Amino acid sequence: MSTLSDGAPGVLRAYYRILGAGIGTYDPGGEFRTLLADDLEFEGPLAGKRTGAEGFCQGVKGFIANVMDFSVIQEVHGLHGSAILYDAQMPGGTVRFAEFFSLSDGKITALRLHYDAADYTQKGGR
16 A cells, blocks of 8 residues: 655645554544544535535445555645545546545545446445
8 A cells, every 4th residue: 555755744644554454443533533624524426515514424344345456646735625536446446536635723624526436336346
């Protein structure tokens, strides 16, 4: 599994570390939850637009349970946000993801996730 560069915000390095650690260690109310603002704004192909960290913590479990590895292709970081492009190895093959983060006070305040939903579910994502 590749990780983010040392230049990435600490909150995102922790986020990807947890995503890649596997479902056996995932605690939706633990460290992962502390990375997110209470009123997190999320947008993704399957979930649509949602607000709230708790729902996101539950929803990400399906990804964590099925991702076997991921490789960061490119990352861009600014003062208040980051963009990460990566390939995730799923049970049925590789799926490409792009995540756009807004950050404030060391927390993720917004996340816009882009991927091919049909490809993701076909390759074992849920």
